[in-house]
Amino acid sequence: MIIDIPSTTAGDVGKRLVDLREKHGAVALGRVLTLVVVAEEANAEDAIESANQASHEHPCRIIAVIRGTSRGSARLDAQIRVGGDAGASEVVVLRLFGPLTGHAESVVVPLLLPDNPVVVWWPAESPPVPADDPVGRLAQRRITDAAACKRPIAALHERAESYRPGDTDLAWTRLTLWRALLAAALDQPPHDEITAARVVGGPDNPSADLLAGWLAHTLKVPVTRTKATGVQGLLSVRLDRPSGAIGIERPDDEVATLTVPGRADRRVALPRRSAGDSLAEELRRLDPDEVYGEVIQEGLEELHEFGRITRSKVKVKR
Template sequence: MTATLWDTNGAEIVKALASERRAAGALASGLALTLVVVTDEHNVAEAETAATAAAAAHPCRVLVVVRRRLDTDDRLDAEVQVGGLLGANEAVVMRMYGRLTLHAESVVLPLLAPDAPVVTWWHETAPDRLAYDALGVLASRRVTDSATVDVPVKGLRRRAKDYAPGDTDLAWTRTTPWRSLLASAFDGGLVTATSAEVQAERGNASAALVAGWLQARLGVRTKVSDSGGPGITAVEVRFEDDERLRIDRPDGHLATLSRTGRPDRQLPLKRRELGDLIAEELRRLDSDDTYAEALATVTGEKDLSDRDPMRTHVWRDPTRKAAKPATKKAPKTTKKKTTSKAGR
């Protein structure tokens, strides 16, 4: 069931959602959480597809916020959908115009599923400080993606500087299969590690995080080198007595696990779809201390897990230009006219 509302308001959306739920027979709420998706018009279709795939594993209410033009009259258009392709889930896609885009939380708050945690995902470049966006402040879990930044490694430094427990990054989520495979390989009782290396395309944020994770866990310096990609292509750990553990994935699909003294093994290590990444993040709603440890190691920021998990909204108006610092002009100096005694 789908309802489309043009030039509407938050109260009308709440009524339409209740009406669609009754029509679909969803009288009782079995929703586990609310997923707030912040995106732009260019990425809204991809965001909807990923959110729908994630919602298949986690009954939730999906609220998609599409911020349109700021330099126009305030307006709100919405699409409300319950059931259908969403299964037991609900979705509201809201397109906001004008200064309403700066106050999206006023529309979103009444739509949150009752007594359920909130996850906010920016399917676009997230603000430098997540507290600039009130949609991040109301969430207990905040999902960003450093891969969307022009220079992903700089994006990691930005996320570390602004980090609060509950933050996570899809660049980290992409490393889960690599970390699982490496951890299982270590179960065989390998000796002490002496060095490690991650090979990936240049500037890959996931590679930097894997290197940070290895360095934090093994206590050895880990190098990241350029292999051309796609993504991470290999991880190698060297040990005492010339032992070596290496995982190669040159094509983004199949990996080869090599270990000194044992035959090579081929294992599936496919690059995952966006919906799978979001579904993984929805499985855990507590803070990820392992991610915080890896991020701290990569960026040099200290004690990330000890920071206050509560965020306070910091108001910032993007239409208001920052005032230029006042500069004082140097006072004019007048030279005294002097005459020599001989000229008197």
């Protein structure tokens, strides 16, 4: 069910939510958090769909803030989505116009669930310092996505300069399965010391830079980050050691080949994760991600100081 409320106020939207619950049994309680999605009109529906997907694991109130033109008089157009149009959540879409575009927090605050955590997600471009943004200051967790920005690598380094505890980025979340595979492979004998590492990925892939930074910071070895032309995502990682290299190569964004010396190559499922899957993972924790904080602040710097950044044409095996 979708209810349009043009030219309204945040107070009136809140009253409509209460009315839906009392008169129609809609908008059930039991939400665990408020997820605020700050998006542009062009990517708003995709972002809301991803948030709905994540809400099946984390029932929540989704507040989508969409800034329109800043010209003209202040106006708020709202829309309430419940039932099949809202996943396991309730969705409030707020379209801001005129001077109101610069005061989004004023319409968000009255709609926050009382006594529940707040998470803010910018699915594309985000403020230079998310923690200092008026909406970002409302949240315990602030989620960005460098990969969705116009200049992903520049955005990643901006995240490093502006990092505050509670910040995270979906470019990091997309590495969870890669890091788990590498950790599992290193847990198997022989437990040789890693001497060097290499990460291959697209030139503008921030996840590849973060993985290289994580390896440099964790293993304290030289790491080569190869920016491969003709590749968009993360292609491969190799850990060198005296007994032979451990490697993961994913040529098709779905299945990877895990290579461990002395064992037959093994094919493992390693699909590219959707925004909804990555967002659901981030909503599982509301405390600061300390590992991400170390990698974004120290690992990237160590990669550039002690590692190597190379460019090459890489032939992808299919």
